[in-house]
Amino acid sequence: MSSAVTHGASGLRPMALVWALALVAVALIPWITGSTFHFHIAIMVCIAAMATGGLAVTAWVGQLSLAHAAFAGIGAYTSVLLVTRLDLPVLLGLPAGALVAGAVAFVIGAPLLRLRGVYFVLITFALNELFRLIMLEVPEYSGGSSGIAGIPKLSIFGLTLSSYEAVYPFALVCLALVMGLLVLIRKGQLGRRFGAVEENLALAEASGIPTARTQTLAFTIGSAIAGFAGAFLAHYVGFISPETFGFQLSVSYVIMLVTGGRLALWGPLVGALFLTPLPEFLRGAVEYQHIIYGVVLIAVLRFLPQGLAGLPAQLSRKGGRA
Amino acid sequence: MKRTTILAAASALAMVATGAMAQETLKIGALVTMSGAGASWGNGMKRAAELAAEDVNAAGGLEVGGTSYQVEIIAYDDSYKANEAVTAANRLVFEDKVKYIIGTVGSAPILAIQPITEENGVITMTLGFTAQALGADKQYTFRPNPTTAEVAQPQIDWIVRTQDVKTVGALFPKDETGEAIAKDLASAYEQAGATLAATEFFERDRVDFIPLLTRIIAQGVDAIELDGNSPVTAGQIVQQARDLGFEGVIIRTGGPATQEIVNVAGEAATEGMFVHSAFDPGLASAKAYEERYVETYNEPMNGFSPFFYDGTKMLFQAMQDAGTVEDTEAVKTAYENISDYDGILGTMNWTGGERYGIAHQLDSPFYIARVTGGQEEIVARCTSAGCE
Structure with missing residues (x-):
């Protein structure tokens, strides 16, 4: 198992409560400030954390998918089309989006996952572009480049979540469910199988682990989570177009994952918490925003190779040496 | 006190x-x-x-x-x-x-x-x-x-009439703006008696238009239309079209951007280009x-x-x-x-009441200018009724 995981699991147990409390405090910020904009940012953090969580599952078996935005798009379009064309409740549209995205990943996963490393990255990059181009070519379903506007808002049992304050608790619950699923996977037998495949594929194969099936399963679960997050995004923002789920979105998920900690359980959440609000601090600094964003990113990757989630372990090591 | x-x-x-x-x-x-x-x-x-x-x-x-x-x-x-x-x-x-x-x-x-x-x-x-x-x-x-919907028809009527343009090629960004303009232009050229014969769509951040322009020029178009492209992109298209030896008319029937296009493509490439202008230099x-x-x-x-x-x-x-x-x-x-x-x-x-269902579209006079020495020179004055 990777060092990030080992440190996360052992040395920091006494600190776990402190971090959990810190997380709760951060989650409460919108209610404390009462700012609608802070609610919006918090909801975007939840959506990004869910999507990045999905990407993490695929990363746990040693693969990096650049088609993650496409799976978010599949989920988004599935939910939107089911809700708008077949009058399905949004609450069913969200899991339906996850199911379809997961099913597509399952079907294409087996042949794709034979490729490893840079080849898998390239093929998934091509897949993301293929998804976008196909969607542009079927405007009767995707809205073409005009996209689909006026998407029904999130609703639970007929109760429409029309305000940001109402959406946020629902987003938190969805994020908690996704993170709960990640914890279950990680702490269970499946997580150990994922870890073995990630660390040494040949050894895992020799030990009797069905590596191909394990990787396909991880890819399917990860893509299904992306589908769910994409569907959530569509109903929250109210507008989607094929451009929404372009290659850049995939890259931003990868950046969040790597910044948060590629193999750390809480990496996706930490990455989303750090990188989603960051552009907002810089939005006013029009001339310098991209430079500052780039410098911050380089600094994190350079000085925190295990991502931000590895920071406490790194600090405690330094503390121990001092 | x-x-x-x-x-x-x-x-x-x-x-x-x-x-x-x-x-x-x-x-x-x-x-x-x-x-x-x-x-x-x-x-x-x-x-x-x-x-x-x-x-x-x-x-x-x-x-x-x-x-x-x-x-x-x-x-x-x-x-x-x-x-x-x-x-x-x-x-x-x-x-x-x-x-x-x-x-x-x-x-x-x-x-x-x-x-x-x-x-x-x-x-x-x-x-x-x-x-x-x-x-x-x-x-x-x-x-x-x-927008193109407001200004395209009178200008295209004038260009087709005075420059003897029969077929037109155009490149558009593949997004909502590009597609809306492509649709408006196709019907405007048809109404004016010409055809938008060759169209290509591209990603907005593209900078190499040689393959697209080669295909368009190979179809023997009389003119190339630039409407719908950002000023910098339009400048790159003009420069690359002239580099490929295109000698026909270059038109931009909407989106005033002459100065930026001249800055990118240079005076020689833009000489004789017809552009939409919102400016009356006399004003x-x-x-x-x-x-x-x-x-x-x-x-x-x-x-x-x-x-x-x-x-x-x-x-x-x-x-x-x-x-x-x-x-x-x-x-x-x-x-x-x-x-x-x-x-x-x-x-x-x-x-805009008739076209959009709400009168929230500003109407103003506009002009057709020919680019000479990098500067606009007004050759026709237009209203929505036509250009003279």
Whole structure:
């Protein structure tokens, strides 16, 4: 198992409560400030954390998918089309989006996952572009480049979540469910199988682990989570177009994952918490925003190779040496 | 006693002074594209708002209903992306509490932010060319610049008639704006008796047009149309078309961007190009605005900028007419009621009731110019009825 995981699991147990409390405090910020904009940012953090969580599952078996935005798009379009064309409740549209995205990943996963490393990255990059181009070519379903506007808002049992304050608790619950699923996977037998495949594929194969099936399963679960997050995004923002789920979105998920900690359980959440609000601090600094964003990113990757989630372990090591 | 009198006098004076000088800040958002290919449009819009604000601030503030407001422009970049625009719109509306937004540049971004702005009664002034931007259900969205739908037909009629153009090739960005313009142009050329024979769509950040242009030129088109492309992209297309040996007519029937195109492609490549122009060089106010823009920002002025300057000044007048900056419904009605506004580009009126179902489209005179030595030279004067 990777060092990030080992440190996360052992040395920091006494600190776990402190971090959990810190997380709760951060989650409460919108209610404390009462700012609608802070609610919006918090909801975007939840959506990004869910999507990045999905990407993490695929990363746990040693693969990096650049088609993650496409799976978010599949989920988004599935939910939107089911809700708008077949009058399905949004609450069913969200899991339906996850199911379809997961099913597509399952079907294409087996042949794709034979490729490893840079080849898998390239093929998934091509897949993301293929998804976008196909969607542009079927405007009767995707809205073409005009996209689909006026998407029904999130609703639970007929109760429409029309305000940001109402959406946020629902987003938190969805994020908690996704993170709960990640914890279950990680702490269970499946997580150990994922870890073995990630660390040494040949050894895992020799030990009797069905590596191909394990990787396909991880890819399917990860893509299904992306589908769910994409569907959530569509109903929250109210507008989607094929451009929404372009290659850049995939890259931003990868950046969040790597910044948060590629193999750390809480990496996706930490990455989303750090990188989603960051552009907002810089939005006013029009001339310098991209430079500052780039410098911050380089600094994190350079000085925190295990991502931000590895920071406490790194600090405690330094503390121990001092 | 003496001290009390002085104090009382001072207080009275202070009260009068405060009453007369009551100054508040009026925040106006500029949600525009400030990075990437659409940045020249976005900067043109943002700076128009800044210059309009500078005018009223220099005059002591905007007097509305007995209060004087210093106008502050809060600018955010949307990178021409719908999701970015949604976040920036949320910030402007809920964090900065603005009730007026100049923007967006793109069509997809305006469609994405309208659920927020319309629901919260925020008046927006978009450049987005899509017909869907305006509608009876979008009471708070206005468009101060003419789009291809408004200006294409008269100009294309004139070009086809005078330049003997039969077939036209064109490249469009593959997005809502590009597709809307491609559709408008195809029907306009057909109506004028020519054909939009060869079209190519490309990603907005593309810089190499040689393969696309080779295909278009191979079809023997008489002219290449540039409408729908950002100024920098249009300049690259002109340069690469001439490099490939294309000697036919190059036309830009919408989206004023001559100076930027000349800067990118050079004087030789742009010589003889026909462009849409919103400027009458004979109009001193338009010329003065251009000079002021260049002097202030040390960059060539984007042709859309004056529309947004006039649009913002009209908005200020609407606030004064309504006597409020808070009640945007009253301001919107006053804005709609402005007629024969004497702007820097000429007399402006609202139109679009028939086409869009709501008269929120600004109508203004326009021109066809031929580029000579890198400068526009007006060859025809147009209204929606035709060009002469």
